Amino acid sequence: xxxxxxxxxxxxxxxxxxxxxxxxxxHPTLQAVAIAGLIVVAWLLADNMFATMNRIGxxxxxxxxxxxxxxxxxxxxxxxxxxxxxxxxxLVGLLNTVKVAVLGCVLATMLGVILGVAGLxxxxxxxxxxxxxxxIVRNTPLxxxxxxxxxxxxxFPAPRQAISAFDAFYLTNRGVYVPGLVWLGGPASAVVAAxxxxxxxxxxxxxxxxxxxxxxxxxxxxxLGALIAVxxxxxxxxxxxxxxxxxxxxxxxRGGYNLTPEFAALLTGLVVKFSAAVAEIVxxxxxSVDRGxxxxxxxxxxxxxQIMRLIVLPQxxxxxxxxxxxxxxxxxxxSSLAVAIGYPxxxxxxxxxxxxxxxxxxxxxxxxxxxxxLNLSVSASMNVYNRRVALRSTERR
Numbered sequence: 001x002x003x004x005x006x007x008x009x010x011x012x013x014x015x016x017x018x019x020x021x022x023x024x025x026x027h028p029t030l031q032a033v034a035i036a037g038l039i040v041v042a043w044l045l046a047d048n049m050f051a052t053m054n055r056i057g058x059x060x061x062x063x064x065x066x067x068x069x070x071x072x073x074x075x076x077x078x079x080x081x082x083x084x085x086x087x088x089x090x091l092v093g094l095l096n097t098v099k100v101a102v103l104g105c106v107l108a109t110m111l112g113v114i115l116g117v118a119g120l121x122x123x124x125x126x127x128x129x130x131x132x133x134x135x136i137v138r139n140t141p142l143x144x145x146x147x148x149x150x151x152x153x154x155x156f157p158a159p160r161q162a163i164s165a166f167d168a169f170y171l172t173n174r175g176v177y178v179p180g181l182v183w184l185g186g187p188a189s190a191v192v193a194a195x196x197x198x199x200x201x202x203x204x205x206x207x208x209x210x211x212x213x214x215x216x217x218x219x220x221x222x223x224l225g226a227l228i229a230v231x232x233x234x235x236x237x238x239x240x241x242x243x244x245x246x247x248x249x250x251x252x253x254r255g256g257y258n259l260t261p262e263f264a265a266l267l268t269g270l271v272v273k274f275s276a277a278v279a280e281i282v283x284x285x286x287x288s289v290d291r292g293x294x295x296x297x298x299x300x301x302x303x304x305x306q307i308m309r310l311i312v313l314p315q316x317x318x319x320x321x322x323x324x325x326x327x328x329x330x331x332x333x334x335s336s337l338a339v340a341i342g343y344p345x346x347x348x349x350x351x352x353x354x355x356x357x358x359x360x361x362x363x364x365x366x367x368x369x370x371x372x373x374l375n376l377s378v379s380a381s382m383n384v385y386n387r388r389v390a391l392r393s394t395e396r397r
Contacts, residue, residue, distance in 0.1 A: 100338070
């Protein structure tokens with residue numbers, strides 16, 4: 001009878017009650033009591049919090065976001081001045097956090113990959129230097145490192161005695177000055193349209209590549225054509241973009257792009273700290289590739305650089321990518337230590353908002369929600385890339 005039941009076609013599915021019982025768990029009464037207890041505790045805490053807020057004259061809610069903020073922000077990516085709404089101030093802090101997090105992830109990855117590969121070279125001096133770098137940086141608190149970098153940034157000379165490199169890079173106590181691109185004229189709508197066109201063309205190229213319609217040189221030619229189309233659109237609209245090199249003018253340095261001491265110290269601290277973690281991840285990923293892959297590549301006549309770029313790193317990405325995701329998440333979260341050195345990031349501005357409005361609970365909810373959204377976005381993006389790497393590796397096998 002058991003055999004007959006096994007060969008009956010079709011799939012036996014549990015009923016709704018069985019699925020509900022499996023989801024609920026083996027001890028439904030105990031779990032129901034625990035959940036009810038948690039709900040009661042949460043209700044008592046919320047009731048006490050709202051009663052306290054009413055007693056001190058604070059109205060709960062998020063209406064304060066539309067009220068004018070009575071403080072200035074020293075560094076901002078968009079226009080802001082005292083009197084603008086608190087919502088715009090929080091947006092400024094969010095953009096500052098995103099800016100340092102994105103740059104930190106990119107630069108820490110580049111430096112970490114270089115250090116990870118260098119740590120496996122045959123040069124004993126280079127290997128020793130990389131090992132000392134990794135051990136010192138990883139075993140020193142990030143907050144202490146940030147204090148060191150901000151003290152170093154403040155110790156640079158005044159602009160007239162600035163430390164210069166190639167008359168294009170300047171280190172001063174007012175920040176780091178580097179060459180940058182400047183918008184020389186043209187309608188802002190044309191820039192927005194060019195950005196939208198570039199995004200649409202990039203999406204189209206990704207879709208065509210995934211479907212196998214574009215490969216190799218044709219993909220490179222299509223990408224070049226898309227870039228030329230965007231440049232022509234900007235030129236036809238009268239938009240002019242040029243480069244500008246900083247120059248000493250009077251008692252200050254004019255032109256180029258200025259990295260404030262706080263931003264430069266924060267970015268340097270994050271890059272140095274997490275490049276050491278990335279270096280260890282890259283080293284472990286490379287060492288996870290079987291030695292037979294190296295020997296087979298040498299037998300084919302490939303030199304060391306080709307072996308690393310074409311054979312080893314693509315396979316090592318299966319190990320490197322998941323661990324790098326965790327590093328990116330840590331870097332994004334640890335950027336909140338910027339409040340200790342005076343950089344106006346999201347945490348700093350929300351702290352100021354909570355102190356000036358009295359809406360501490362609402363400000364905390366906003367802070368938690370934003371950081372949760374940022375980290376989930378980073379994790380989702382890296383998971384998409386990780387699935388592509390794993391699929392590519394499976395196809396190779």
